[in-house]
Amino acid sequence: MVFFTLSITHVGLAFTLLVVYIIARTTSWKHSSLPLPPGPRRIPLIGNLLDMPSKKEWETFAKWEEKYGATCLILVFGQTMIILNSTEHAVELLDKRSAIYSDRPIVPMGGELVGWNRAIGLLPYGKRFKKYRRLAKQLFGSPKTMEAFHPVEEEEAHRLLKRVVSNPEEFANHIQKMAGATILRVTHGYRVQEGEDPFVKLADKAMLQFAASTSSTGFMVNMIPARVSFQLTLLCSVPTVKYVPEWVPGAGFHKIAKEWATNLEETVELPFEWVKAQMANGTAEMSFLSSMLSQQPTSKEEEYDVKWTASSLYTGETFYILPTNDSRTGVAQVSFFKAMLLWPDVVKKAQAEIDRVIGNDRLPTFADRPNLPYLNALALETFRWHCAGPTGIPHRLMADNIYNGYFIPKGRQMTHNPSTYPDPWVFKPERFLTIDGQEPQMDPRDLCFGFGRRICPGRVLADASVFISCAMILAVFDISPYVENGVPDAPPDIEQEPGLVSHPSKFRCSITPRSNKALSLIMGDES
Numbered sequence: 001m002v003f004f005t006l007s008i009t010h011v012g013l014a015f016t017l018l019v020v021y022i023i024a025r026t027t028s029w030k031h032s033s034l035p036l037p038p039g040p041r042r043i044p045l046i047g048n049l050l051d052m053p054s055k056k057e058w059e060t061f062a063k064w065e066e067k068y069g070a071t072c073l074i075l076v077f078g079q080t081m082i083i084l085n086s087t088e089h090a091v092e093l094l095d096k097r098s099a100i101y102s103d104r105p106i107v108p109m110g111g112e113l114v115g116w117n118r119a120i121g122l123l124p125y126g127k128r129f130k131k132y133r134r135l136a137k138q139l140f141g142s143p144k145t146m147e148a149f150h151p152v153e154e155e156e157a158h159r160l161l162k163r164v165v166s167n168p169e170e171f172a173n174h175i176q177k178m179a180g181a182t183i184l185r186v187t188h189g190y191r192v193q194e195g196e197d198p199f200v201k202l203a204d205k206a207m208l209q210f211a212a213s214t215s216s217t218g219f220m221v222n223m224i225p226a227r228v229s230f231q232l233t234l235l236c237s238v239p240t241v242k243y244v245p246e247w248v249p250g251a252g253f254h255k256i257a258k259e260w261a262t263n264l265e266e267t268v269e270l271p272f273e274w275v276k277a278q279m280a281n282g283t284a285e286m287s288f289l290s291s292m293l294s295q296q297p298t299s300k301e302e303e304y305d306v307k308w309t310a311s312s313l314y315t316g317e318t319f320y321i322l323p324t325n326d327s328r329t330g331v332a333q334v335s336f337f338k339a340m341l342l343w344p345d346v347v348k349k350a351q352a353e354i355d356r357v358i359g360n361d362r363l364p365t366f367a368d369r370p371n372l373p374y375l376n377a378l379a380l381e382t383f384r385w386h387c388a389g390p391t392g393i394p395h396r397l398m399a400d401n402i403y404n405g406y407f408i409p410k411g412r413q414m415t416h417n418p419s420t421y422p423d424p425w426v427f428k429p430e431r432f433l434t435i436d437g438q439e440p441q442m443d444p445r446d447l448c449f450g451f452g453r454r455i456c457p458g459r460v461l462a463d464a465s466v467f468i469s470c471a472m473i474l475a476v477f478d479i480s481p482y483v484e485n486g487v488p489d490a491p492p493d494i495e496q497e498p499g500l501v502s503h504p505s506k507f508r509c510s511i512t513p514r515s516n517k518a519l520s521l522i523m524g525d526e527s
Contacts, residue, residue, distance in 0.1 A: 037082060039073040040064065047075035087420055087447060108221045110213030113257035115264050120312035122214070132309045135292060146460045148286070149186050150366045153464055156182045157472045158363065161522045164477070168511040175333045175469070180204075182465055187310045188271045189278065189285030199271050206267040207315055209260040219253050268311040288313065313461075332466045335386035335504045337511075338492055339427040340479040346427060350378055350474045351514075360517050364471040366464070372471065377429035379467040384415045384444035385427050386504060415447050425494055476518040482508035 040051045051074065053060040061083050064072050072083050104111075104122050111117035120136075123129045138145075160178035164171050180200040181192035192200055215222065278284035279293060292306040340347050353374045358364055369376065416424035420442055421431065431441045449459040473479075481488040492507035513519040 037071045037073040038068040039075075039083075040068075042075055047079075049076050052076060087417065087442070107214050109219040109253055109257060110210060110222075113221075113254070114209065114213045114260045116210055116214065118308055119315065120309065121210075121315075123312075128305065131305055132312060135306065135309045136288075136313055141460065143460055143464075146464055147366075149461070150464070152185045153182055153468050154363075154365055156185065157465075157468045160469060161363075161472055161476060164473075164511055165513060165519065165522050169508070171337060171509075171511055172334050176200075176204075178469065179333070179465065183314050183461070184271070185285070185287065186461060187288045187314045188275050189287030189290050190271060190274065191285075199274075202263065202267045202270065203315055206260075206264050209263060210315070213257070213260060221253055267315070268307060271314075272307045272310065331386065331504075332382050332462070333469050336382045336466070336470055336473075337479060337509055338494075338504050338507055339382065339385055340474075341481065341507070341509045342491055342494070343427045344480075346378065346429060347474065347479060349429075350375055350470075354471065354475050358475065360515070360521075363521055364468070364475050366468060368471070369467065373433060374429060375471050375474075376467065377432040379463070379470055380432045380444055381427055381429045382466055382470065383463075384421065384447075385425075415444055476514055476522050477511050478514050480510045480512070482510050 040048050042048055043050065051060075064083060070084065070088075074081050074083065104117075104124060106112065107117070107122060111122045116122045117124070120129065120132045123132065156178050159181070160174055163174040163177065167174070177192065177200070180197070180203065184190045184192055184199060188199075190199060213219070213222075272289065275284060275287070275289045276293065279290055284290040289306065289310045292310075293303075353372055354364060357371045358368055364372070364375075415421065418424050432443070434440055445459065445463060449462075481491070483489075489508055493505055513522065
């Protein structure tokens, strides 16, 4: 799928740059006497536009750290962006100063035009954002409240095992199915159909569009700051002042935005109306929505908040367990399969722990988790080794700030930083265990789920999902190189694909039951 095609004449481009130049010359910006953070040298008019990477942004940002330090600054059409490559700096700014670092930047395509600024990921920091988080926290904001949904997660993980044993080559699709089924059960009380499910299909499509529409380089409208867009439309003398009109060269994004906005509305509204119908006839399962709606919201505004909170939780799990591109793969669990293929010794250690603690006459449950330290460490390493959102969604500073002697005007390589995680590309669960008196390394969940008041509200659910699926898979399956015509595949690389949500590069593996006893557990009663 091609998300951005820029059709623009040389005359149109020259006109656009001329207007941007006029705006840049006539728009004042209050400077502090302190210097700005260092960064790549800027070109007049366009700033660092040509320095912006078209893919795998985190690799370029990591190189900038080596040259300019852990905090560097770039400008694109006058829009200031600060790149934080240091855990220490991210915690200091995004956690400790979260009162002014918790807003989101305006993303014209994805946020304003498609409508994702109504979901918690891009929702501006304020009263509604705080309410969304408060609603989500009530039901599963902590491991204790999440316990009510453990049976659902165990059931869906067991269904995953059945799908894998019946068609192991499609393991990535089965992971996607389990992930979507789990979050829909939790948020809407909806049981996903076997085969193609209409609600999962809607969400898959919406999340592909979210990733594309929020990319900093996918659409020209996302690269031009709001004040430039505003003044461009004024200079063009059109009724609307919010966006460049459709007749301007390169403004074909309007048509795409309308199509994607329609899909987003359906993704939010159809499951919500389904829950209301189930509640009306007394057949609704316990879920986030049924729990919230049973409290009888007294206004349309309260119903709106509950509806968008539920949808935000569902679609927001994309970074960790939902599909990320047209191959319909999930992130964390698929990277787990690749890691197990590359590090068979890890598989043996995890399976030895399962056999010792649980035996071979039942599947692991959440009740076993306290007694499975190596499995817990393996789940943590799965999050760290392949960070699903390597750059994260940007924060927006709500007031000028001073940090380390630099002026930060208003307006992460972290999980693979060798100073935090030695041998960062090695999959090593032991790094999170206390061995021979050595303290565990930093918990990656403190990094990969975001910072401060923007930390992922569904992180407890994502953590539980990854643990139970990894535990059940290792309890009953062996993972080995894929064999074709008698020749095993070479070991896969450890590359990450580009995108706001980054998934593992493609690979194949062989997945077989460990024994006849394991097969009987897989095919047994799901309850």
